[in-house]
């Protein structure tokens with residue numbers, strides 16, 4: 001299962017590094033399952049950024065996927 005948390009208008013910058021965030025793969029643990037998710041990631045320090053609204057909406061999608069199984 002692959003999910004993408006990348007917003008279409010992603011123009012976020014890592015504050016400490018001053019670098020534009022780029023899509024990167026990360027593992028997310030949720031409700032006892034592991035998901036491969038694409039997240040905005042800083043190429044400098046590796047920090048991952050998820051907008052709160054984005055995360056909430058996506059986690060609802062994840063819960064629906066689990067229920068559909």
Ligand SMILES: [Zn+2]
Pocket residue numbers: 014015016017018019042043044045046047
């Ligand atoms: Zn950074």
